[in-house]
Amino acid sequence: METTPIPGLLVVRLDLRRDPRGWFKENWQRAKMVAAGLPDFAPVQHNLSFNGARGVTRGIHTEPWDKFVSVASGRVFAAWVDMRQGETFGATFWIEMDPSVAVFVPRGVGNSYQTLTDDVAYTYLVNQHWREGFAYPALALDDPTVAIPWPIPLTDCEISEKDHHNPILDPATAITPQRMLVLGGDGQVGRALASEFPDAVVVGREQLDVTDAAAMAAWRWRAHDVVVNAAAFTGVDAAETPEGRRAAWAANAEAPARLAALAREHGFTLVHVSSDYVFDGTSTAAGGYRETDPMAPLGAYGASKAAGDLAVAGAPHHYLLRTSWVVGEGANFVATMQRLAEQGATPSVVDDQVGRLTFASELARATRHLLESGAAWGTYHVTCAGEPQSWADVARSVFDLEGRDADDVTSVSTGAYAATRPGLAPRPARSLLDTSKIEATGFTPRDALAALREHLAR
CATH class of the missing domain: 3.40.50.720 (NAD(P)-binding Rossmann-like Domain)
Incomplete structure (x- = not known):
């Protein structure tokens, strides 16, 4: 388990068991991972995002739930921005991910990635159900304040129309922490x-x-x-x-x-x-x-x-x-x-x-x-x-x-x-x-x- 500059954002190195057929991994194993220091976050939904071409870029999305993200195939450049109120508002972290890397993303931290290969399957567990028609906070991929160093220029990437119009970082819209x-x-x-x-x-x-x-x-x-x-x-x-x-x-x-x-x-x-x-x-x-x-x-x-x-x-x-x-x-x-x-x-x-x-x-x-x-x-x-x-x-x-x-x-x-x-x-x-x-x-x-x-x- 590796900590990052963003409180609660944790990097997990997964054990890939390889043989001539390919590899096998325990992508989420509750008992082992909780014992190692991950929160027992009780996932309720498992999502897969398939990306056909190199350069697909998604994010920066800040849904009000925890995520456990990983890669099933291919390789991505992943980046996160702390969107929560507090001293670390705007803090960033990025890392390259292949199937041997997973990241726990706490509620209120913006999540994004860019595919570095074709045929990337990006997978994530979440502990709240997605609701259709509900607007979740997001941040512009090219926000100069956070200055994420995308390996592939965003002008050369496949980006959704919605993500083209995400706002820039604004303390007034920082996510309020959950309270007792x-x-x-x-x-x-x-x-x-x-x-x-x-x-x-x-x-x-x-x-x-x-x-x-x-x-x-x-x-x-x-x-x-x-x-x-x-x-x-x-x-x-x-x-x-x-x-x-x-x-x-x-x-x-x-x-x-x-x-x-x-x-x-x-x-x-x-x-x-x-x-x-x-x-x-x-x-x-x-x-x-x-x-x-x-x-x-x-x-x-x-x-x-x-x-x-x-x-x-x-x-x-x-x-x-x-x-x-x-x-x-x-x-x-x-x-x-x-x-x-x-x-x-x-x-x-x-x-x-x-x-x-x-x-x-x-x-x-x-x-x-x-x-x-x-x-x-x-x-x-x-x-x-x-x-x-x-x-x-x-x-x-x-x-x-x-x-x-x-x-x-x-x-x-x-x-x-x-x-x-x-x-x-x-x-x-x-x-x-x-x-x-x-x-x-x-x-x-x-x-x-x-x-x-x-x-x-x-």
Whole structure:
């Protein structure tokens, strides 16, 4: 794999196996090439361009997708121009290509070639479908700014009428880079993601309702390389009602399935936030539930999240982050205990549900880590670190940090608490999630108590 002056444009030297009959090559071999450093770009279309005579010149075309280009027969002079906004706008690279050379061309880089022999078959894989009647950006072959040194003068070449009229380089028409899209931006995790990724497009339900199939279909998904789904129906108790069950299924199961299908169609990476409620809480494993443990939700909310997990796993490029006991900006258990501590209350809190807090900022940090580290696609458990605690333990920590006596918090069993709360949904008794998988990628979870102290001080 060879890098070039254009970021992301990579040259691949292919192994030609020759014998008296001719040659054979693996033109695209996903496992080997990804291991060697090529992006796993998920091609969906394979195109061949046959050129009968020497001197045919095509380009400079800048379609909004990645390409893997090579030559099946003959020889070409190939050239590329970076048409993306940024410091390398207008950067160029050229090389002679025969069947032993291939080039990965990232979205936003103009692609062109000139045949140096007769009977050239130029081949390319792309990860978006070409659409008839849609105008794609292009650049003049003789643009003096980029000054491509065509071996054969363009005046002696066969060029299409359309390519004769392509415009010259203009920064005003530079291709806008794809941006992350955060769904559910008005929730706790969404707000944390907005802070962690200030350049992201962040939308709440008013801007894009993930349960609205028509709105989802109309969104410009090609503008995004990463979509983070922090939108969810989180009413655990409300999900047990007929209306709530339908709402939970629409947001937590159908919407992720729709996003997974869109990820397959448009090629973006899907990051999805899920819950410990997909488990029944009966595991006695010291470290907690692992990613490979079977799901067995207790209630309607957990069932809807489990269905969403199964759907997201169908996206080619996905990170599924399961978490527990989320705390961020907005209504949550810690905020409630802080308010009660300030009001002088003496609450009764369950002491037989055990887990670990996860601050929304920790989920956002884990998202960045997975995206930037190149970690393997799949499911990861993300919580803060430290000793497991019950909800009563957390409440006492909040009271202590707020200057109240921790003994002002009274312990109560889940059964006794449920007896005073009709309609309370079942909850996992042990919500511990094993984080060793994400730790193996180089991520170190923050200590829960230290994060709680910082959260309350802020």
